[in-house]
Amino acid sequence: MTSTVPALGVRQSDGSALQAVLLDMDGTLVDTEGFWWDAEVEVFARLGHRLDEAWRQVVVGGPMSRSAGFLIEATGADVTLDELVVLLNDGFEDRISRTLPLMPGAKRLLSELAANRIPTALVSASHRRIIDRVLRSLGASNFALTVAGDEVERTKPFPDPYLLAAAGLGADPTRCAVIEDTATGVASAEAAGCRVVAVPSVAPIAPAAGRTVVSSLEEVDLDFLRARMRL
Template structure:
């Protein structure tokens, strides 16, 4: 099991090279974004409040507190944020306990990064309990560390999780390649000064300076990631 930020690791010798790869979890490595929505629909149905499908794009990919708070306000449900967070986590954990499907290309990419000893971190807005369960499917040995949303003062879209991950790996943020699937995660990585590869899962993401958009992880390999960093020079 990995944990948040061990002692910083040494940087690579070449200061202009790729120093680390930081990966989001839900919707990027594992196909669980739909699980979250299903959990929200189930919990609110039990509270007597059906959810509008149009709200899905608002809540997917964001931190738990933001999504839960939005749904409480939108539905008028009589439940506290703390109570709702517990119910949503329980419903989601129940779903992932039955198995977590990996996104296309995820297994190959993680294996390649591990084979070449590229420092890698899992950076998620999900809580520690959920990350540790998903890591059983991803392989905890493939990540030098992981950052959970309930272990940082400010999670995505703030840069803190990615800055913490880069520091823990002894890497400079500008020499880190981040792989994300949502606008919230992309905003966090860019605010941290990282080079971003966006693999949209639910809503579209447009290319921008310092950001490359691809169709799936099948389009990403180590040569591709190294090229992104080298192209900055």
């Protein structure tokens, strides 16, 4: 699966045309945000620490280095950042090897985008090893490219992942629709200039200019995304 790619030349903005759809993974297409928290709770329990449930909203949707770093500092656990990242990825991968539920509407939406040949990218803060495992269920053929959190110098909430994905698809970021489930991901997409459809998973996300909030992907189809470009 293609990850980082050379810029192909950004398309010129064409009125209200939708040029590409860029999708987050955890909590957006696959119901796995809880898996990450469960893995974090389990790993820190083995290290002799109990996580505060309030920390869940702090770590959700962020890059692994930020989330892991926060939990080390909050607990005082005797573990390095590199060691913890490996432990968390191992714990998460073990969970998705047993079950990997898709979010309601995800399969239908991906099939519709593919059938209409809409350029589509998967843009995640998760590491490449996790993305490649999840793609077995999502279908690698549904995405022209994927961007992993450990393949960019600055991942979400910085705009870099979405700018890279848009460039890789030859799209103008302002003509891209992004689907995200966390405030961190929304911030990344909006900083890149994209139109955002937020489907909150763990914490609420407020509507804003250029942003639409829905309760489920069941509310989202190609006509809906095309209409976001005209707002």
